[in-house]
Structures are given as C-alpha cells and as structure tokens.
Amino acid sequence: DQQVKQNSPSLSVQEGRISILNCDYTNSMFDYFLWYKKYPAEGPTFLISISSIKDKNEDGRFTVFLNKSAKHLSLHIVPSQPGDSAVYFCAASVRGGSEKLVFGKGTKLTVNP
Amino acid sequence: SQTIHQWPATLVQPVGSPLSLECTVEGTSNPNLYWYRQAAGRGLQLLFYSVGIGQISSEVPQNLSASRPQDRQFILSSKKLLLSDSGFYLCAWTRGDRGLTGANVLTFGAGSRLTVL
Numbered sequence: 227d228q229q230v231k232q233n234s235p236s237l238s239v240q241e242g243r244i245s246i247l248n249c250d251y252t253n254s255m256f257d258y259f260l261w262y263k264k265y266p267a268e269g270p271t272f273l274i275s276i277s278s279i280k281d282k283n284e285d286g287r288f289t290v291f292l293n294k295s296a297k298h299l300s301l302h303i304v305p306s307q308p309g310d311s312a313v314y315f316c317a318a319s320v321r322g323g324s325e326k327l328v329f330g331k332g333t334k335l336t337v338n339p
Numbered sequence: 340s341q342t343i344h345q346w347p348a349t350l351v352q353p354v355g356s357p358l359s360l361e362c363t364v365e366g367t368s369n370p371n372l373y374w375y376r377q378a379a380g381r382g383l384q385l386l387f388y389s390v391g392i393g394q395i396s397s398e399v400p401q402n403l404s405a406s407r408p409q410d411r412q413f414i415l416s417s418k419k420l421l422l423s424d425s426g427f428y429l430c431a432w433t434r435g436d437r438g439l440t441g442a443n444v445l446t447f448g449a450g451s452r453l454t455v456l
Contacts, residue, residue, distance in 0.1 A: 232382075260444065269345075269429050269447030270383070315383060317445075326398075327445055329375075331382030 229253045230318050232330035240338055245303040247333050249316030252297065256318040260327065261290060261301045264313045273314075274301070306337045341366035345430045345448030352455055358403075358417040360451050362430030365411065369435040372413040373445065374405055378426040389413060390435060425455045 231250045239245045249259075257278035262270035276283040276290045276299065283290050289302045303310055316330040345362045352358060364370050374386040385398045387405035395405050402421050406414045413430060431445040 235380075262445075262447075267427075267450065267452065269431075269450050270445075272444050272446070275444065317383075326373075326385055326388060328385075329383035331380070 228330075229256075230316055230328050230330040232314075232316055232333050234333050235331070236334040236336070238336045238338060239306050241308055242305045245301075245306045245310065245335055245337065247301040247303075247314050247316075247335065249299045249301075249330055250297055251299075251318050253318070253328075254297070255320050256328075258319050259290070259292060259299050260317045260319075261288075262315040262317060262329075263310075264315060264332070270315055303335075306335075308337045308339050311335055311337045341432075341446070343430060343432055343446060343448040345428075345451055347451060348449065349452045350454070352420050352453065354422055354455055355419045358415070358420050358424070358453070360415040360428055360430075360453075362413040362415075362448055363411055364432045367411070367432070367434065369410060370432040371435050372407060373431040373433075374413065374415050375429040375431060375447075376426045377429065377450075383429070387415070420455045422455050425453055427452050 229252050260275040261273040263273045264270040274285050274288050274290050276292050281292050287303055292299045313332045313334045315332045317327045319327045342365045371390050373388045375383045376386055377383050387395055387397055389395050389407045392407055403417050428451045430448040433445055
C-alpha cells in the first residue's frame, strides 16, 4: 500500500511560468513533509520541508502548501527555470517517531526554454 | 562539514554473483544510516536502516542484506544477485541525536548504478 502518492509521473511547463507538483498521503500520523529534487545519476537533494503545524512554507522561488484535511501537499516553483528540470520526490515522516521517510514515486519536471 | 561517500558508482554483475556496496559518512558520529533503491518507475524504496553499530532494520523481504561494522560505515550485500536487483542504490544519513523534535532530513550519497545481466 502506497502511503505517499505522486499521481503525475511527468509535468512540462514553459520557462517563467509556475510549476505545481502535487502529492497525496494516506497515513494521518505523518506530520512532517519534505520535497527532494533529483538529477539523473545523482542522489536526491533536499529542497524544502513543512511541518504539519503550518500550511505554507516559502523559500525563494519554492513554496510548499499543506492541506491536512485533504491529506494533500503541493510544491510551487515560480518562476520556473530550465535548471529546475529534474525528478521531484515528495516524502513524509512521523516527526520524532519512526526513523523512516516514505517517498512517493516522483514527478519528472521539464521546464522548456 | 559532513560528507557521504558511496562506491562503486556503477557496477555490472552477472546473475548469481555476489554484491557489496559500501557507504561511509564523515564529519559526524552516531548517524542513522539508510539504504534506498530506485528501480525503474518505482520511486525510492527503503531497504534497510540502522540506528547504531550492528543494528539493522529490514523493510522488505529480499535477496539483499545490510551490515554496519563501524559507526559510520554501512554495507549492502548479496550472496547471489537476481535480475530484479538491478537499480540505483542510494545510501543516506541523518543525525542520530535529533531527539523527539528533530526533523528527519535525509542527506543522500551520489548513488550506485547496479545492472544485473
């Protein structure tokens, strides 16, 4: 049973526009959420996170929104740049509890010049 | 600063051969260590994690095993590889002293591409 779902395997946007990547989760115990970015043949790198006590966290061009009632989070990238082209993974954990992060399958973002 | 090293970067092995992937972390002590696998179309799957020397938790039944012979060393092994073991293997770490309020932000190594033929 997949606890973290990224239902869009790919997304293509034009440079300068907004990219919106979505993630849904099923485990109501999750209270900490992260986004990772991965280039081919490299390890994922941490991008941004949000705790369940917040509904928004912003870091430069990247904003993560959390809707706990819908068990949904999204990553907004504004404006999108060609260098943002990568696979984005959503991950969730129980803060202070399990030592494990549960990842979604990832969404491949392509930003076209 | 902390760094994580993982090797080999690429590996092509025949079915039935053994496997050993090694991961070391520098600049920290008592880290939590993880092995993940990214198989085609399947995202990042947690295979093993360790909170201390000799302490290994397995997440999925499989043909692989893990060991932690030293505090900052994590090894992924197999006695006989299967075709289905092909994938991109990632080692990762977090601070082991996060306490109950610590955030579980993983730092990943560069990965090891394994192809089993």
